[in-house]
Amino acid sequence: MWERVFSCPPFRIAIVGGGQLGKMMTVAAKQFGFYVLVLDPTPGSPAAQVADCQKVASFHDREAIRRMAEEADVLTYEFEHIDCTALAELEAAGFPVFPAARLLRVIQHKLAQKQALQAAGIPVPQFMAVGGAADVQAAARQFSYPLLLKACTGGYDGKGNYLLRAPEEIGQALEVLGETELMAEKFVPFACEISVLAARGRDGEVRTYPLSENEHQDNILRRSIVPARVGPAVAGRAREVAEAVMREFAGVGVFCVEMFVTPDGGVLVNEVAPRPHNSGHYTIEACVTSQFEQHIRAITGLPLGDTSLRSPAVMVNLLGTEGHDGPTVLEGYRQALALPGVHLHLYGKAITAPQRKMGHVTVTAVNLEQALNLAEQAQNLLRVAAAGRGEE
Numbered sequence: 001m002w003e004r005v006f007s008c009p010p011f012r013i014a015i016v017g018g019g020q021l022g023k024m025m026t027v028a029a030k031q032f033g034f035y036v037l038v039l040d041p042t043p044g045s046p047a048a049q050v051a052d053c054q055k056v057a058s059f060h061d062r063e064a065i066r067r068m069a070e071e072a073d074v075l076t077y078e079f080e081h082i083d084c085t086a087l088a089e090l091e092a093a094g095f096p097v098f099p100a101a102r103l104l105r106v107i108q109h110k111l112a113q114k115q116a117l118q119a120a121g122i123p124v125p126q127f128m129a130v131g132g133a134a135d136v137q138a139a140a141r142q143f144s145y146p147l148l149l150k151a152c153t154g155g156y157d158g159k160g161n162y163l164l165r166a167p168e169e170i171g172q173a174l175e176v177l178g179e180t181e182l183m184a185e186k187f188v189p190f191a192c193e194i195s196v197l198a199a200r201g202r203d204g205e206v207r208t209y210p211l212s213e214n215e216h217q218d219n220i221l222r223r224s225i226v227p228a229r230v231g232p233a234v235a236g237r238a239r240e241v242a243e244a245v246m247r248e249f250a251g252v253g254v255f256c257v258e259m260f261v262t263p264d265g266g267v268l269v270n271e272v273a274p275r276p277h278n279s280g281h282y283t284i285e286a287c288v289t290s291q292f293e294q295h296i297r298a299i300t301g302l303p304l305g306d307t308s309l310r311s312p313a314v315m316v317n318l319l320g321t322e323g324h325d326g327p328t329v330l331e332g333y334r335q336a337l338a339l340p341g342v343h344l345h346l347y348g349k350a351i352t353a354p355q356r357k358m359g360h361v362t363v364t365a366v367n368l369e370q371a372l373n374l375a376e377q378a379q380n381l382l383r384v385a386a387a388g389r390g391e392e
């Protein structure tokens, strides 16, 4: 039935992961009239609320991933902690998976990722593999304190990272990080953190987006400011570095290149995400083509869209509040939506928990000062609470 009513090349897109990124990818794909299947272990996941079909299964369920692909023309994913082998098997059978499994395998492993970037001449903080306390001491001799210890796999939102301040903390750091492969990294006293979204099409064309300036608290992104408040030389360098990353990895889809801006105006790549990113949510309202539409265009072989900025923007994450666990309510949305240029996104997660990403607000305005001001007002009005806990 769907095939018969379809008027463009028919694409059926399988997305592994049904969270907010999957949801916003799905909305973009549905705008093109595409058919979307999502795989997520939670029934009624955010993406499933807008997709045609959800497969309820674990991200590590190879058989479920394979069966979903049988009903689709192309497969993508919304986060990197999924079973690479399942994707590699699909590719080996000739099924299109974007970004490619070989790339995901490198990106999933922080040390392998940094080694690949360094080998390609892309600037990264100094790092080394560490196996135990003696190696950490050797890293400290080279990098001095503080330094970062990072788990090579499975980390996100700062989980799996330990900021090591003194030799006395080595034992505790290794205990907290547990039995896992580790790397040490020189601490970068950055002037600010930025990210550049970049898209690469199936034909190899690369386009980058304007820089986003990102502020984190407890390792979680709180606010993105666009355009980033850096000079044109830094902005130009950051976009060049992002293009170099895209050329090196040669993946298809939208990628996010997170970087540190050093006090002398240099840029160092912290991390590459092989997918649309939280710091790129501003593109929905502020760019000609959103990162989600761009990702769908890229993986389906459509021409890439215009990445120009239409207006300055500030994006603020709506996180679950401390002490609030349970059915989600958003307080203050009427007042916040009465402010000009406020765009509210709620992901449709039934249950809130402290620090959980429940939604975001993007404020667009004629200038950045106004956008910052309105975003602060909106942020002060909005609070994610659990039902029945609103009056504390």
Ligand code: AMP
Pocket (backbone or CB within 6 Å): 125, 148, 150, 155, 156, 157, 158, 159, 161, 185, 186, 187, 188, 189, 190, 193, 216, 219, 270, 271
């Ligand atoms: P990651 O999960 O590795 O991206 O790290 C999360 C956050 O930790 C980053 O956004 C930075 O704020 C901080 N961070 C990570 N690596 C470093 C580093 N080498 N120097 C300074 N801060 C870092």
